[in-house]
Amino acid sequence: MFQTYQYPEFDYQQSEEQSAGQVARHPVVVIGAGPIGLTAALDFAQRGIPTVVLDDNNTVSIGSRAVCYAKRPLEIWDRLGCADRMIEKGVEWQIGKVFFKDDLAYTFDLLPEDGHKVPAFINLQQYYLEEYMIDACKTSNLIDLRWKHKLINLTQEGDVVTLTVETPDGVFQMEADWVLACDGANSDTRKMVGAGFSGQFFQDRFLIADIIMKANFPTERWFWFDPPFHRGQSALLHKQCDDVWRLDFQLGWESDPEEEKKPEKIIPRVKAMLGDDVEFELEWASVYQFACRRIDKFRYGRVLFAGDAAHQVSPFGARGANTGVQDIDNLAWKLKLVMDGDAPESLIDSYHEERAFAADDNLLNSTRSTDFITPKNEASRRFRDAVLDLAEVTEFAKPLVNSGRLSAPTPYQDSSLNTADESSFGCKVAPGTCCTDAPVEVKGKDGWFLNQIGEGFTLLVFGDEDASDISVGNVSARVLRVGDDIEDASGTLAERYDGQPGTVYLIRPDQHVAARWRYFNDNKVEAALKTAIGGA
Amino acid sequence: MYLNLNRNLADPDGFYEYLVNSQRHMNNEEANRMNARLVLILCNQVGDMDTLKAAIDMASDPKKAM
Structure with missing residues (x-):
């Protein structure tokens, strides 16, 4: 496995504060060097905040987890100076096809509007994305990436957060004015502050298989409901770079995740999908189940949450990483103003206000897609199939087909930071909306x-x-x-x-x-x- | 309310006969699938969300909705 990508290994280095045995105080410590934590480090550094990032591992994402990156995160990464490599390496696409049984039910075209710097969507393996951001972090003397640093405890008193961190050299303590937890859906930091994380858990399992093949499938997103090669379930085919293709098979709740991960189980599924004569190699596979959940408060005193640590969505619609990057976009400038004493600390509360609102919008979209893809009972399945039947022959049913509503930024329409319009405008960029490029x-x-x-x-x-x-x-x-x-x-x-x-x-x-x-x-x-x- | 619950069918017996006859040759599953398609087609015909919500609420519990 992993024939197309060489995993970098980042050196663990003992920090000065650990070797000296002196507790140092940092303006901000980021937990987790995934896409969200790295974006945070770059944005904080660009705004002049010295940033320490702790990660319990020493490499990039194992396997490509996130695949699709939307326009808004690309614009944010462009602001941070690291989008060019992503766009150059990534695969641009705009056509999506939805099949039902043997037939094409529906085709959509993202029809990106002209006159924008970045594309509507790119597909790129998560490890490339992280690698490019780590390279960008290394060029900043304000960013201190610390590998093999595992947060094991966290306490707060007044305006100081004390972190207990474990490294290969043992356990030490550090202090921070602010901590940003970007440590994923299973966030330990979230447990340490006792935050609630609730929502809907879906009783279904999916197999992700990344394969290498040099086949001439078009660069389109293909989604099947109940296809002949995978009866009663859904499947997805989407291109990444280096001739790697993402396949996704719905397995149902009764399936055995350990069994399904075995190559001898996966290969026949892939052959059934692509045909016996297509040559391919298996790069990476994983079985996942998902939930749509949100943290109750994005802020716990001086500890803030972003990305999957704050909200977990189903993968349909590419709303995970894309939303998390926008959390950082929202937070970084606020934190800088508050740190400098130029804005009241309460500005940080608007981070929860605006991003919890966005998270709820994402969760709603993601839950709706999941309800379509994984019907809860026979009646729902019949409605779903009726939509797909009718979409083939009528216009009205096409917009009801939901194989994932692709990530788009949520306007903060009711934000307390907005000032309401007093005149009328004939355009979409109302207060709370992100600017459109030109x-x-x-x-x-x-x-x-x-x-x-x-x-x-x-x-x-x-x-x-x-x-x-x-x-x-x-x-x-x-x-x-x-x-x-x-x-x-x-x-x-x-x-x-x-x-x-x-x-x-x-x-x-x-x-x-x-x-x-x-x-x-x-x-x-x-x-x-x-x-x-x-x-x- | 938006829902028209008054008599609106010119030929009630003719309508009912057409509906039932359309499913006479079907088994339960086929008929259920057809019903699902019929609901969607009629909902699109109505279009108005408030009316649809009223109809859905009425259908899910006729006595409570009155």
């Missing part, structure tokens, strides 16, 4: 709008309206004028933001809209900025 020109060169925002707060101004930078304490919103700082030659930006002359957007450091107006008024911008940093 091609722009910067100093005579082609560029992208999202690359012009994201450090601090931005005041996007259309037209000649008088406008100036606005500050609340040490927090400033910097004017970015269309027609001066950036050029919108194609008119795409104006179209996507309904940018009539005079229009002003207040944009947060995570590229989300906080407020917008049809004119510039310094008092209103100041009030909105104050609201967006938690009412300093």
Whole structure:
């Protein structure tokens, strides 16, 4: 197994604090060097926060767990300077086909809109993704990656978190102002703070098999309900890079996970699916079951939760890692402002407010997909089959087919950080929504709008309206004028933001809209900025 | 309410005969599958979510919904 990928091994190094036997205090310690923990380290470092990352292992993800990465996380990684390699290595796709029994029931096309820097979706093995982020972390002197460091206990008193950590050299203690737990669905940190983690558990099992084959299947997502090669269950075929293909077989609750993992059991399933004459090799296989659960509070004092440690979804729709990356996008700038004393500590509570709202949206979508794929009783199965029967011959049933609703960012429409519109706008980027990209020109060169925002707060101004930078304490919103700082030659930006002359957007450091107006008024911008940093 | 629970079928006996005859040759499973398709087709015809919810609630417990 693993013929296409050489697993890197990262050296364990004893930290100075452990060898000196002196307890050191750190601004933030991240638990877990998976996709979410690494994204956190990169975002914290980019905002100037020295970050220690602890991981109990010393390599990247064993086997490709997450596969599909959506546009918004790619934009976040682009802001952090590590998306290029992912996009270059990854497989872009936009067509999905759904088969029912012997027939094609439904085809969808993601139809990515032109004029965005990053693609709608890429498929990439999780180990590549992690490797690229680790390489990026190594270029930052603010990031301290510590392998073979296992968190074994955690206590909080006042504003100090004390961590007890085990390494090959024994047990030592460290202190942190903040701890971010990105240690996955089985998070030990979550247990250490006694957090609740509840939701729905599904009685079904799935086999994932990554195979290497040089077959000419198109780069499309193929999903089968009740196919002739796997009666009564569902199956999935999706391409990754290096001629690796992800196969997914629904097995049912009665199946034996240990038995199903054996190659002699898997190979006949794959042959039945692809045909006897297709040559392939098995790269990696795993049997999983899933739950849709969420932590009760994303914040426990000075301990914060992100990614699967905070919310676990079924894999249909690629909503796991993609959501977790957006947790970090939301948290990093808030933590920086609070650490610097530029925003009240209560700003951190808006992390729970906004990301729990997003998690609930993801859980809802994921649960609905799962209910379609794994019907709870015979009546549900009949409705499901009726939808698939009708989707072949009618338009109306097509949108009812649910083989996974693909990850899209959840607008924080009711967030306490938003300032409500007072005028009407003919576009989708309402307060609480993440900004849409557009091609722009910067100093005579082609560029992208999202690359012009994201450090601090931005005041996007259309037209000649008088406008100036606005500050609340040490927090400033910097004017970015269309027609001066950036050029919108194609008119795409104006179209996507309904940018009539005079229009002003207040944009947060995570590229989300906080407020917008049809004119510039310094008092209103100041009030909105104050609201967006938690009412300093 | 949105649900029309008054008499709306011009030919009740003719309608009922057509419905039952359509399933006369079917076994239970085939008829159940057809019913599922019929529900979906009619729901799409109605379209309005409030009306559909009222109908679903009515069907799941006729006495309670009244």
